Amino acid sequence: MTARQSPGIGSVAGIAAAVRSGEISAQSVLQSSLRRVAELEGDLHCFNAITAEKAMADADAVDRMVASGIDPGPLAGVPVALKDNLCTEGIPTTCSSKILAGWLPPYDATVVSRLRRAGAVPVGKTNLDEFAMGSSTENSAFGPTRNPWDITRVPGGSSGGSAAAVASGMVPLSFGSDTGGSIRQPAALCGIVGVKPTYGVVSRYGLIAFASSLDQIGPFAATVADAALGLEVVAGHDPMDSTSLERPAPDLLASLDDGVSGLRIGIVDDFLSDVSAECGATVMAAAEALAAAGAEVDRVKIPELLLGLPAYYLIAPAEASSNLSRYDGVRYGLRVDGPDAETMNARTRGEGFGPEVKRRIMIGTYALSAGYYDAYYGQAQKARTIVIRAFEAAYRNFDVLLTPTTPSVAFPFGSKVDDPIEMYLCDLCSIPSSLAGHPATSVPFALSPEGLPVGVQVLAPALGEVLMMRVAASLEKAAPPGVRGPVTP
């Protein structure tokens, strides 16, 4: 444990303001980002690809706009890191899988083009658990990412690379995807803010699908305000995604400092017995802080939320088994030849996918099979409905809910990777909101006795982002010093 607090390369809002006003150049911001990447990447392995050359060209373009009096946008010159399951035109996009080796997407994900349009400068593609399946990045085909707070421990996952890049101050803003907790859990383990928006608020076009009915893209940042700014830029209707909601991006920043006075906040009891002492204590401390700030805080039992985990581990693999069928060696990515198409297909998938991906494809295929569909996939969908109804009932009495983000702090490499169930339990508290399509965010609120960050999760009903971020901002204000990144390992 040698991590020490660091300003990183600065805040999103600070950089954007300085670049827009011409106070600093996007190029110089990029150079400090790339320097920090060069310094720390060897220890952390946040990136699958660092696209310095393209980033320099992008930064130049931003500087030229400023020079000619054109506003490059709200993220002017802000270096951003993108999870390597977001398609980037002409830049390798691998999902940390061997099966996508050599594939160059011919298009940018909607999120990526919106970031560029806002003046952001993508610096690279971040590591993840293969196809976003995992909670530690240990399932990456290219080796794990390490936690900047303690490089003997995991950063969480699946968006571990994006979380560690922000937590180590390489970039002030990054993007990940969250299917059952893949933004919130690594955010908690890395001491930063991570937001999973309401399903449909951010376009999925160009996000390589894991489980389509659950996947959402969201931001990582050191502060609630920076995360809010990042989300505002990428949110809003996209005609390329049929599940994208037909509404404009929410205005999160305007009411961020409005406080929590009068808000009804529920502490969800049901997870507290299943999480570590420090994770449970952190939720109670957060509740006290919110009460002190004027919120009405009460405890609530929602036992139905415990149905979430088993339901999720049928629905997500079922959708994944279908989404991952296309990696057949015919059109792109890896091909291992065989005497006929069927054998080529089997060999390609056999060599191209890692063990966790194969496990989930098998579970999902089984759950959808004739004769088992009703017992598994059908039942899981019923459980999903029960979770949704239970939330609806709870939100009649509360504006937002508070839970631990994770059952434990960052764990050492190898401690869970051989026990899938133990690893799946990492998602216990984050899964219910995913099933319901609700927004949720993790905010750093404490340090464990060993000095590791502990997060607290704020849940809100669908499209409750404005209120949720307000509560998160209040928590951030009340949190003790030193609980959040960036840190230098």
Add this chain to the structure above:
Amino acid sequence: MTEYETIVGLEVHCELSTTTKLFCGCRNAFGEAPNTNICPVCLGLPGSLPVINRRAVELALRIGSALNCRAQRSIFHRKNYFYPDMPKDYQISQYDEPINVDGFLELADGSRVGIERAHMEEDTGKTTHVGGGGRIHEAAHSLVDYNRAGVPLVEIVSRPDIRSAVQARAYVDELRSILVATGASDGRMEEGSLRVDANVSVRPVGATEYGTRCEVKNLNSLRSLERAIDYEVARQIELIESGERVAQETRHWDEADGSTHSLRSKEEANDYRYFPEPDLTPLAPDERLLAAAAEGVGPMPAERRHRLSEIVSRSAELATRRDGSTDQVVTVVDLGLDDLVVGAVTAGADPRLALARAANEAAANADAAKRLDPIAFAALLKMESSGRLSSTQSKEVLVELMTNGGDPGDIASRLGYEAMDQAALDSMVDDVIASNPEEWQRYRGGDEKVAQFLLGQVMRASRGRANGKLVAAAFAARRDI
């Protein structure tokens, strides 16, 4: 020997003639250079998502409406199976909640075939196996063209109401004219716009349970459909008669050797692992969508046949089919000349004559006939009915009218077709009677056959200018004195 009844249900895949594909903006076109109409969506590239083509939904609803179906809230499912020409290795289709259900199709002979459903789905790409006689297992390699991938299809599933190969053919024929009439398809079987699979079984006459069915694929024309069903029925009867069982399987029709071959048995069939497509939202046809679908759609062929038959039969007794149609009515509606006939009748033409001319002379050049002005057509027919033109002359004028247009009266004058005056006609009739006394006597005795001979003599003498009806009347008048 036991008599058997043929039971057939048909699944018809119809490519919709939209400008773009079902889930992306790529062009929906046939016969272009391979892999030119493709994009991340129809190639199923990682990260791409489908967005439904509203026009395709409207056309699907049109088809449903023309087939008397009920339109309902529907959802898309994924049908999962691996095949190189399927970009995502699943097909987006509709499963237990299709957009159109419970309709029927009325054939030209008045019989009805139930329609179970008409659902939407995407087409696959096209594989060409190179070497090894074009079969996948013997091929050296295969080439895939994804231009067709994502082209919108409507699959129309009939109930097992069809009782013969001939009726199956009539069903597809009628369905094709409906699909063309709705503007949903060009109906070209040879280009694969229309693809038919037949579920065939047999059972002893009087039995109530269905026999085991076989699904026959690769039916590329109406002729192969008819032949394949006949072959399959004979094969199944032979199996049963020799004490064997018909196995439930998919069979491939081989046009060259005129037989069906087993493709895969029920046990080898794919488990498609259908589940609701999470990338698309439910499709609920609201008032606006239904109105847009109905816009610009005229009446369907069955209704048009009824209308035409009614107009024609008001004035003439016709050898009618069960639904009151004659072959001429079917032909005229098939060729889209019914509006011409109805227009001409409204303008005062003799209905029976209008129908006959449309079904024969006009039908011989249907494209030109469709451009005919019904008023001019009526004027021509009236000249014929009144005796100003003989039928031979009238047909000549019609050809000219279709080729170059113009006024039928002017054309007749230009061609020198002037009606003979009554005096000239009378004198010709008298001449023929005088030079054929024996025939005249037989005619007066009631011999109808000789009437034609006498008429022919006058026509010859007048070089076709005499009006047959008037000549017949002149002979009759002299006989009845």
